[in-house]
Amino acid sequence: MTDPDQQSRELGQRLAGFRSDLIGVAVFSAAVNLLMLTGPLFMLQVYDRVLSSRSTATLVALFGLVVFLYSLMGFLDHVRGRVLARVGAGFQAALDRRVFDAVLRQAENVDQRARPATGLRDLSSIQSLLASPALTALIDLPWAPAFLALLFIFHPMMGWFALAGGTVLFVLAFASQRTSNTAMADARQHAARADSRTAEMRKSIETIQGLGMKEPLTNDWSEVRTNALRSRILAADKRGRLAATTKAFRLLLQSGILALGAWLVLRGELTAGAMIAGSILLGRALAPVEQTVAQWGAFQAAAQGWRSLRNILSTTPPRPLPMRLPAPQSRMEVKGLAVAPAGVTKPLLMGVSFDVQPGEAVAVIGPSAAGKSTLAKALTGVWPTRAGEIRLGGAELHQYAPDRLGRLLGYLPQDVVLFPGTVAQNVARFDPDADPDDVVKAAQAAGAHDLILSLPNGYDTMITDAGSLLSGGQRQRVGLARALFGDPAVLILDEPNSSLDDSGVRSLNRAISDAKAAGRAVLIISHRPSALAQCERVLLIDKGKMRAFGPRQEIMDKFVRKSPAAVPVQQERRLEHAQ
Numbered sequence: 016m017t018d019p020d021q022q023s024r025e026l027g028q029r030l031a032g033f034r035s036d037l038i039g040v041a042v043f044s045a046a047v048n049l050l051m052l053t054g055p056l057f058m059l060q061v062y063d064r065v066l067s068s069r070s071t072a073t074l075v076a077l078f079g080l081v082v083f084l085y086s087l088m089g090f091l092d093h094v095r096g097r098v099l100a101r102v103g104a105g106f107q108a109a110l111d112r113r114v115f116d117a118v119l120r121q122a123e124n125v126d127q128r129a130r131p132a133t134g135l136r137d138l139s140s141i142q143s144l145l146a147s148p149a150l151t152a153l154i155d156l157p158w159a160p161a162f163l164a165l166l167f168i169f170h171p172m173m174g175w176f177a178l179a180g181g182t183v184l185f186v187l188a189f190a191s192q193r194t195s196n197t198a199m200a201d202a203r204q205h206a207a208r209a210d211s212r213t214a215e216m217r218k219s220i221e222t223i224q225g226l227g228m229k230e231p232l233t234n235d236w237s238e239v240r241t242n243a244l245r246s247r248i249l250a251a252d253k254r255g256r257l258a259a260t261t262k263a264f265r266l267l268l269q270s271g272i273l274a275l276g277a278w279l280v281l282r283g284e285l286t287a288g289a290m291i292a293g294s295i296l297l298g299r300a301l302a303p304v305e306q307t308v309a310q311w312g313a314f315q316a317a318a319q320g321w322r323s324l325r326n327i328l329s330t331t332p333p334r335p336l337p338m339r340l341p342a343p344q345s346r347m348e349v350k351g352l353a354v355a356p357a358g359v360t361k362p363l364l365m366g367v368s369f370d371v372q373p374g375e376a377v378a379v380i381g382p383s384a385a386g387k388s389t390l391a392k393a394l395t396g397v398w399p400t401r402a403g404e405i406r407l408g409g410a411e412l413h414q415y416a417p418d419r420l421g422r423l424l425g426y427l428p429q430d431v432v433l434f435p436g437t438v439a440q441n442v443a444r445f446d447p448d449a450d451p452d453d454v455v456k457a458a459q460a461a462g463a464h465d466l467i468l469s470l471p472n473g474y475d476t477m478i479t480d481a482g483s484l485l486s487g488g489q490r491q492r493v494g495l496a497r498a499l500f501g502d503p504a505v506l507i508l509d510e511p512n513s514s515l516d517d518s519g520v521r522s523l524n525r526a527i528s529d530a531k532a533a534g535r536a537v538l539i540i541s542h543r544p545s546a547l548a549q550c551e552r553v554l555l556i557d558k559g560k561m562r563a564f565g566p567r568q569e570i571m572d573k574f575v576r577k578s579p580a581a582v583p584v585q586q587e588r589r590l591e592h593a594q
């Protein structure tokens with residue numbers, strides 16, 4: 016699936032998978048539309064045969080037939096509705112994971128992340144159309160000319176009358192949709208913005224209150240809400256005006272064709288039955304036209320969704336999964352690395368070369384904004400390499416499937432985010448087959464076991480809202496347990512001690528020395544030297560460039576002492592010695 020044309024056809028191909036269902040719907044629709052003739056034909060017979068012959072038996076027989084035909088029509092109509100609803104659901108189910116993956120992958124691009132993710136909404140708008148009466152109306156639309164042709168057969172004047180009336184009705188209904196569409200889209204946009212502000216404010220309510228920002232932010236939110244309301248009223252006004260005109264015009268048409276029919280009857284050019292049947296036929300011919308136009312919004316949303324989804328899917332083609340490699344050696348080698356997140360052109364980090372061997376710990380140090388976290392994101396495969404290579408156990412990172420790579424690495428990010436679920440699920444990285452013993456083992460190794468047991472429901476305590484129930488230090492320890500889960504080959508710890516107290520630092524140091532003793536490679540990114548004690552070698556980066564890599568003592572003596580960034584490092588070392 017690397018051919019761009021093929022990617023842009025992906026949606027069409029998925030829909031084509033439901034070809035036989037759609038053919039079935041078309042056949043049922045043909046039958047339903049033929050059965051729609053039951054009413055006019057019945058009228059024709061009643062007026063022209065029953066009333067003239069005064070035969071009750073004929074009336075009863077005809078009515079019995081009508082009951083049967085309408086029942087059949089109702090059944091077929093229901094069946095095609097059911098089939099279409101299932102095609103819609105099947106189409107969504109077939110693409111749900113693919114689109115979700117594409118939406119997540121879009122978020123890898125920093126630029127895209129700021130924009131609202133539309134993929135799943137696009138998919139839902141196509142699904143809604145497939146399952147809505149709008150589609151059945153559209154399927155019925157090609158039958159309108161057939162009804163119109165029958166009117167021409169009854170009398171050409173009736174045909175022309177219906178054609179002219181139908182055209183005016185179509186134009187009126189279409190204008191009603193068009194004029195209100197922009198206002199409706201505006202209203203939806205404002206409403207979505209107000210909703211997302213509500214969610215943001217709820218999430219950060221403590222900060223907002225603490226900083227006394229509630230009033231101004233609420234005013235801001237209220238303005239967006241008022242704008243949404245204003246656009247909605249504008250849209251409703253426009254739509255309402257034209258909808259009322261359309262309705263009155265349709266009723267006028269129905270009476271108009273009766274009047275025309277009566278006039279033709281008086282002139283002896285039409286039978287009374289044809290006059291009534293003509294009026295019913297006009298209704299049948301106009302119904303799908305009117306419904307299709309009335310549902311225009313659903314068609315537009317689905318068309319827009321289709322275009323946008325096609326674009327999303329073609330820019331995020333499915334990634335072929337690489338062959339599963341055996342568990343790698345705990346060794347990482349980096350050569351000439353340059354890194355930039357997707358959507359950023361200038362590399363944030365350049366010319367980095369180092370390695371970390373089994374049983375060894377390497378410290379990555381440097382001042383603020385040097386590019387340390389950038390390095391961690393590249394080493395975990397989260398940010399792409401612009402140049403150079405990163406090898407884990409001899410294989411480049413892309414040779415591992417992303418989820419498997421994640422499992423092989425024990426990554427503790429600088430800002431630990433926990434996900435909705437239990438503490439145990441978070442430690443186990445939501446692996447449904449995780450062995451509880453392994454969860455406890457990871458927590459013990461991180462020195463987080465006792466703290467987890469002290470939570471209201473221990474390992475079953477539910478985490479909500481990114482783990483705000485836990486303190487910063489507790490989150491960091493649970494994060495370390497999560498990093499250690501599954502015995503990863505390489506640990507990448509980004510500022511692992513930033514929120515830890517003394518006992519937390521001791522647990523961390525123990526976890527690092529245990530990992531080294533078990534032959535794992537450890538990378539510790541830190542401002543502080545307390546973590547350096549465990550490291551054999553040090554990588555110094557500054558302003559997005561590698562300045563030095565070598566044995567700890569050599570780097571500390573040669574570079575850190577001279578560098579202004581080293582001042583806090585030195586101070587802290589003295590403090591540690593003093594303790």
Ligand SMILES: Nc1ncnc2c1ncn2[C@@H]1O[C@H](COP(=O)(O)OP(=O)(O)OP(=O)(O)O)[C@@H](O)[C@H]1O
Nearest residue numbers: 125356359363381382383384385386387388389390
């Ligand atoms: N998503 C991003 N897009 C563009 N630039 C970014 C992005 N993330 C970080 N940067 C920039 O990259 C540079 C390095 O940031 P990084 O987070 O790697 O620094 P750091 O060394 O970890 O700093 P600290 O010790 O303060 O955490 C900074 O100048 C930062 O502004």
